[in-house]
Amino acid sequence: RSADAPFRLAVVGSGPAGFYTAYRVMNRVPNVQVDMYEALPVPFGLVRHGVAPDHPEVKNCQDKFEEVASSPNFRFLGNVSVGSSSEPFSPDQCRVELQQLLHNYDSVLLAYGASEDKKLGIPGESTLKGIYSARQFVGWYNGLPDSAGLEPDLRGEEAVVIGQGNVALDVARMLLEDIDVLRKTDIAEHALEQLAQSKIRRVRVVGRRGPMQAAFTIKEVRELMKLPKVAFHPVNRALIPEDLKSLPRAQKRLMEVVVKGTASSPNDTPLSWSLDSCLSPRHFLANAEDATRVASTEFDITQLDSAFDPKSRVQPTGKTLILPSDVVFRSVGYKSSALRGFAEAGVQFDERRGVVDNDGLGRVTRLVSDGHAGASTQQVPGLYCAGWVKLGPTGVIASTMNDAFATGDAIVYDWLGGAAFLQSGGTAPGWDGIRGEGGTVNGDKAISWDNWRQIDKLEKEKGSAKGKEREKFTDTTQMLSVIS
Numbered sequence: 001r002s003a004d005a006p007f008r009l010a011v012v013g014s015g016p017a018g019f020y021t022a023y024r025v026m027n028r029v030p031n032v033q034v035d036m037y038e039a040l041p042v043p044f045g046l047v048r049h050g051v052a053p054d055h056p057e058v059k060n061c062q063d064k065f066e067e068v069a070s071s072p073n074f075r076f077l078g079n080v081s082v083g084s085s086s087e088p089f090s091p092d093q094c095r096v097e098l099q100q101l102l103h104n105y106d107s108v109l110l111a112y113g114a115s116e117d118k119k120l121g122i123p124g125e126s127t128l129k130g131i132y133s134a135r136q137f138v139g140w141y142n143g144l145p146d147s148a149g150l151e152p153d154l155r156g157e158e159a160v161v162i163g164q165g166n167v168a169l170d171v172a173r174m175l176l177e178d179i180d181v182l183r184k185t186d187i188a189e190h191a192l193e194q195l196a197q198s199k200i201r202r203v204r205v206v207g208r209r210g211p212m213q214a215a216f217t218i219k220e221v222r223e224l225m226k227l228p229k230v231a232f233h234p235v236n237r238a239l240i241p242e243d244l245k246s247l248p249r250a251q252k253r254l255m256e257v258v259v260k261g262t263a264s265s266p267n268d269t270p271l272s273w274s275l276d277s278c279l280s281p282r283h284f285l286a287n288a289e290d291a292t293r294v295a296s297t298e299f300d301i302t303q304l305d306s307a308f309d310p311k312s313r314v315q316p317t318g319k320t321l322i323l324p325s326d327v328v329f330r331s332v333g334y335k336s337s338a339l340r341g342f343a344e345a346g347v348q349f350d351e352r353r354g355v356v357d358n359d360g361l362g363r364v365t366r367l368v369s370d371g372h373a374g375a376s377t378q379q380v381p382g383l384y385c386a387g388w389v390k391l392g393p394t395g396v397i398a399s400t401m402n403d404a405f406a407t408g409d410a411i412v413y414d415w416l417g418g419a420a421f422l423q424s425g426g427t428a429p430g431w432d433g434i435r436g437e438g439g440t441v442n443g444d445k446a447i448s449w450d451n452w453r454q455i456d457k458l459e460k461e462k463g464s465a466k467g468k469e470r471e472k473f474t475d476t477t478q479m480l481s482v483i484s
């Protein structure tokens, strides 16, 4: 290919993985044209719809993304879903097939995150009311259109959060936080109204293992410990070494916070939370008054093979425990799914791990039988992945950024090194080619970056009238109706 041939890259997903990879490639390849496809009319993925509203500083990465999007080499195509097999967010959503991207770009980056959730697979989970996934609940308070109608039932006093990662602690904090603090954030208005009426007094954050094995980090635990007028029920001290000084520094500091607890005691304040260890959910139960709603959860009591080993496994003890559960939040992880058209494109999706097979640097790979006894791994030319769809749903924005840079470097290396891509010589027409082909549903409904800026401006104006950072639109039809 000629040295000045433009490089057309389609990015699927506008979260941190998509933006940071685009940034890296745009910085290092002269004459690159990036088209970023986003299923929602609004950008930023979990930065907008996952990160808790009382963590505004975490959203500062959006300034960098705005800088990327301001480049003449970048085009945002919001409200365009690629190869999605799920229902459209709205009847007005534009839909494009993966095959269309493959025919019209030199390269396609899969950075569409993880928009499903893992299930527990226990009785009552899908039949009883009052059990929500943390993903839905987080989406609800963050104004994700798909979850806006959730209306979680917060009329009871006892909440159980299953899982002990940072998302579980976000859920607990949102249930216990002073409503006047939340009022100043960009929390969705419907959530604010309902949380203001919440009767929840006790939140149990339950894990199969102990505090030494939990996935949460110090910042999130400390925030809960600092909530005014919210007490913490002491942890089972036998699960944490007596002598904290012997622990590695990060773990020592975390365990100090867990052991120290809060200034308030459960006796002098109605609101409290706890970390409940060594409990594996077994069954959700209703009660005699209402057979359709969850009332309690039965757990298997587990035993750690080695209480202080962060990697320790657990065994069932044969004993069980029932905890009152007026409402349950399942926080056991997000999950990616395959896009329609993967098989034809030669993309292999690991259903168990929920990731696209790749070489670790983001080059999409597939196993090919060599006709004899074995199989070899081959790169799928022009296809790359980054972020949660590459790594699985773990890690923060900073780690997603580093991962995206690694993928970006692989793309740059391959392009500048003359590797095989989807087209053979700077002829890829990009979005204009797809529009010209026809075959898109609602092709004229794609949202540009300027359109997003209009939505952004209105959200900020609506927010400032109420003393908040922004008031999000939570309905895609509304979003589309305000752009001119």
Ligand code: FAD
Pocket (backbone or CB within 6 Å): 012, 013, 014, 015, 016, 017, 018, 037, 038, 039, 040, 043, 044, 045, 046, 047, 050, 051, 052, 055, 058, 080, 081, 082, 083, 084, 111, 112, 113, 114, 115, 138, 167, 170, 334, 339, 386, 387, 388, 389, 394, 395, 396, 397, 398, 400
């Ligand atoms: P995402 O951010 O999920 O972006 C994927 C994008 O792809 C989305 O916009 C989605 O709409 C779009 N998409 C999906 N399917 C399609 C399709 N078919 N076609 C087109 N577009 C599609 N990290 C921190 O550093 N600090 C925090 O406080 C923090 N809080 C978090 C709270 C929660 C509840 C969660 C779940 C995560 C949190 N994280 C936090 C982690 C951080 O959000 C992730 O590391 C990061 O967002 C992953 O980036 P991604 O681009 O891979 O995925």
